[in-house]
Amino acid sequence: MARPKKDKCITYTKDVHFRLTETEYEILQKTAHDSNLSVSEYVRKVLNNQKVIVNYNLVADVPEIKKLLAEFGKIGSNLNQIAKYFNQGGILSQEMRGEINKRLRDLYEMKYKVMEMAGDFHGNTETYRK
Template identity: 35%
Template sequence: MGSENRKRNKNVHIRLSDDEFEQLRKKAGYVSLTVPGLLRELAIHQKIRQPQSPLIDRDGAFSIADELRAIGTNINQLAKKANQGAQVIGLEGVQRELGRFWQLLSSKLPR
């Protein structure tokens, strides 16, 4: 006879402090279960919350930072030329880059 006829033939071992075990024993007693029965009920039937996804994923944040650096470099070059008295042209390109940046940023934010 023995263990080959058991429905539950898998074991899970955890380590608990005396205090943790006593807390579990009390909680199990409140609902007329054994400690293993309580743990089984909690593990199988308790709803687990899905973790919240981050607002911006890490790769997206690095991509956005790269875009910002490139735009900042272009703006600094234009400002330097303007301060030297040169006629500044090419602002349309900066506006296009800013538009691309905002599209990229918008695609990374949760809806």
Template identity: 50%
Template sequence: MARPKKEQSLRRSHPVMLRFTDTEYERLSFHAEAARLPLAEYIRRQVTGKTVKVKYEVVADLPELKKLIAEFGKIGSNLNQIARHFNSGGIHSQEMRKKIDQGISDIYEMKYEVLKIAGDFRSLSPGDTAVQKGDSLHGNPETYRQ
């Protein structure tokens, strides 16, 4: 079965010949590949002013980051044990509450360490223009300190 023909208004019937230097061509090819588009489509979008979204994949293989991930796993295990204790009718005590608060504080501190190592890739929402002094995008470990 043959492919259906496009409508006349959708057909691209006007070829344009462009010549690029090796450097220009490599640069265009690199950007088209980063945008995951064929070269012709990338150039077409650039010329017509349409937006081209480029997605970057960041991979970090840092020993510090691996250590923090292991710590997060241990904390998750501890939180599961605490939840199991409370769900099985365990007694709520001040000591237990302090340990939970300390654990939450430790989690926030590790989060800050991760952000220092890997950088903060969180973008502000369109309505946010700046972070007010004292405001935090990631919570405050001091909230849980006793």
């Protein structure tokens, strides 16, 4: 059984040839691959100003990151409980103010842990600051 014919408007009849440097071609190939498209299809979409979505999947099986994600979840749960309390008409007491400050302090501590880890994985972050 023969393959069905494409519509005339879908058939590609023109070839375009142009030169790229090795680096340009690698970038083009990588971007097309990350978009789950062939190089030809990627170039067609770019030419037609269509939105091209590039997906990057970062995979890191680091116990410290898993621990931090669990802590973020717990803090988020606590903040949701605080928001629910105020949305139901709760008043701001010293105890509640202390709880809010404690959660904010936890978030800042975690922020610095993440910054430390990023420095460990990608070099010193101070090097790139101006």
